[in-house]
Amino acid sequence: MLFRSVLILLLLIFSVSGGSTVADAAEECNFFAGSWVVDESYPLYTAASCPFVEHEFSCVKNGRPDLGYTKYRWQPLDCDLTRFDGKLFLEKFRGKSILFVGDSLSRNQWQSLTCMLHSTVPNTPYTLTRVGDVSTFTFTEYEVKVMLERNVFLVDVVKEEIGRVLKLDTINGGSAKLWEGIDFLIFNTWHWWNRRGPSQPWDYIQIGKEVLKDMDRMVAFEKALTTWGRWVDLNIDPRKSKVFFQGISPSHYNGTLWGEPRAKSCAGQREPVAGSIYPGGLPPVVAVLKATLSKIKKSIHLLDVTELSLLRKDGHPSNFGLGGRIGLDCSHWCLAGVPDTWNLIFYNLII
Numbered sequence: 001m002l003f004r005s006v007l008i009l010l011l012l013i014f015s016v017s018g019g020s021t022v023a024d025a026a027e028e029c030n031f032f033a034g035s036w037v038v039d040e041s042y043p044l045y046t047a048a049s050c051p052f053v054e055h056e057f058s059c060v061k062n063g064r065p066d067l068g069y070t071k072y073r074w075q076p077l078d079c080d081l082t083r084f085d086g087k088l089f090l091e092k093f094r095g096k097s098i099l100f101v102g103d104s105l106s107r108n109q110w111q112s113l114t115c116m117l118h119s120t121v122p123n124t125p126y127t128l129t130r131v132g133d134v135s136t137f138t139f140t141e142y143e144v145k146v147m148l149e150r151n152v153f154l155v156d157v158v159k160e161e162i163g164r165v166l167k168l169d170t171i172n173g174g175s176a177k178l179w180e181g182i183d184f185l186i187f188n189t190w191h192w193w194n195r196r197g198p199s200q201p202w203d204y205i206q207i208g209k210e211v212l213k214d215m216d217r218m219v220a221f222e223k224a225l226t227t228w229g230r231w232v233d234l235n236i237d238p239r240k241s242k243v244f245f246q247g248i249s250p251s252h253y254n255g256t257l258w259g260e261p262r263a264k265s266c267a268g269q270r271e272p273v274a275g276s277i278y279p280g281g282l283p284p285v286v287a288v289l290k291a292t293l294s295k296i297k298k299s300i301h302l303l304d305v306t307e308l309s310l311l312r313k314d315g316h317p318s319n320f321g322l323g324g325r326i327g328l329d330c331s332h333w334c335l336a337g338v339p340d341t342w343n344l345i346f347y348n349l350i351i
Contacts, residue, residue: 029079031345032304036272036311039073043336044084044344045119050335052118052128053111056104056322059334064320068270069334074308074341077276081348084340086120089347090142093183097145101179102188103152105249108332109186110135110148112339113346117146134178147182151175152192152201155224163203165211168223171231180235184350186303187228188246190285191331193221222288229296236298244346245293247305248286251331252313256280266330269314278310301349305342312338 047053047060055062074081098113100106114137118126127138133150156167179185192201194217205212205220236243255263257280258273273279286306293300309315315338321329333339 029076031076031079031081031348032308033078033276034074034076034308035274035276036072036308037075038071040071042073043070044340045115045336047336049119049122050115053115053335054107056317056329056332057108057111057335057337059317059320059337062317062320062324064317064334066270069312069314070336072272072312074344081344082351084116084120084344084347085351086117089117089351090121090124090139090144092351093142093144095143096183097147097181098184098186099147099149099179099182100186100188100246101149101151101154101175102186102246103150103191104332105191106186106188106246107148107150108249108335109188109246109339109342110137110146112335112337113343114146115335116340116343117144149175149178152189153224154187154189154228157202162211164201165204165206166202166220167206168220169207169227171227176231176235182241184242184244185236186244186246186346188249189224189228190221190248190289193217218285218288221285222292225289225292226295229292229300232300233297238299242301242350243298244301244303244349245289246342247303248283248289249331249333250283250306250310252310252316253330254280258310258313265318265328266313266316267318267328269316269318271314273311273313276307276311278307280310282306282310303342303346305345308341309333309338 047058060067100110117139121139124142125140127140129136135148137146138144153166154171156170156172158165158167195201205215207223232243252258252266252269253264255261255265257278259279263269283306290302293302315333317329317332317334319325319328320334321327321332323329
């Protein structure tokens with residue numbers, strides 16, 4: 001009887017404290033449900049400590065007078081995120097490669113990660129190169145590559161006699177070759193799917209042999225994502241590469257959605273939406289994304305950043321981005337800012 005009691009006690013102790021890792025915590029805790037709290041130790045870096053931030057994300061350098069938006073930390077409801085340690089990251093992933101594939105929101109996240117790492121080891125030499133649509137930031141001492149490929153649809157856009165054709169069921173370009181053998185892949189697409197007029201970068205859509213002038217953009221997105229998922233299933237070895245999807249980064253152009261009907265945009269917003277739930281709900285495309293990802297056989301880790309980003313109506317460049325005072329950007333994010341949290345969660349999932 002005594003032996004049985006001791007055994008039960010030991011099992012209870014082990015179940016509470018034994019074998020726990022960050023990966024285990026990621027399975028037990030939803031990093032994506034929480035709220036924004038003020039943290040005076042933030043931001044993780046400043047514009048001065050990251051001199052290579054591109055103009056469109058560098059809100060402080062562009063004259064944004066308030067800094068309150070840089071002081072918010074994401075707090076999950078049921079656990080804590082491990083604070084980012086760039087030195088640990090570089091040591092652990094020495095010789096590894098990280099590739100962001102997508103549109104300017106991918107560039108936003110790529111720049112954030114390079115800033116987070118560089119500010120931790122500011123004296124470590126680096127190189128920054130660009131060849132075609134691929135930018136590579138290399139921490140030479142650690143042989144860590146943080147790369148970005150601009151690829152807004154993931155599937156092919158081909159110039160033909162009739163014009164530029166968006167092919168929803170093919171990935172044949174050089175891009176796919178670049179993806180193979182990368183240690184960490186973070187894909188993203190959605191931002192360009194509703195473009196129309198002069199900013200639309202295609203003239204026709206093709207599915208199989210059928211060529212269309214246009215179609216429901218949500219359906220087109222789903223078909224392209226299915227094609228990308230098929231490529232993942234056929235080409236990714238989970239033992240060598242981990243695949244992430246960035247999730248849908250939201251915009252803030254309608255104050256009614258966050259309970260402020262008089263606000264026509266993110267301009268002048270100075271603080272997040274309080275609480276954990278965005279009043280306007282999630283964009284419908286999130287359900288399409290999750291349903292499509294669920295059909296992919298290989299493991300895909302969704303960085304489900306939509307709701308936590310929806311709460312940050314204050315985090316956009318607004319009039320302090322690429323267009324300056326005459327522009328209005330409520331789609332991208334200031335750096336330092338919200339994409340740092342996307343990367344912090346990514347860090348917690350892989351470290």
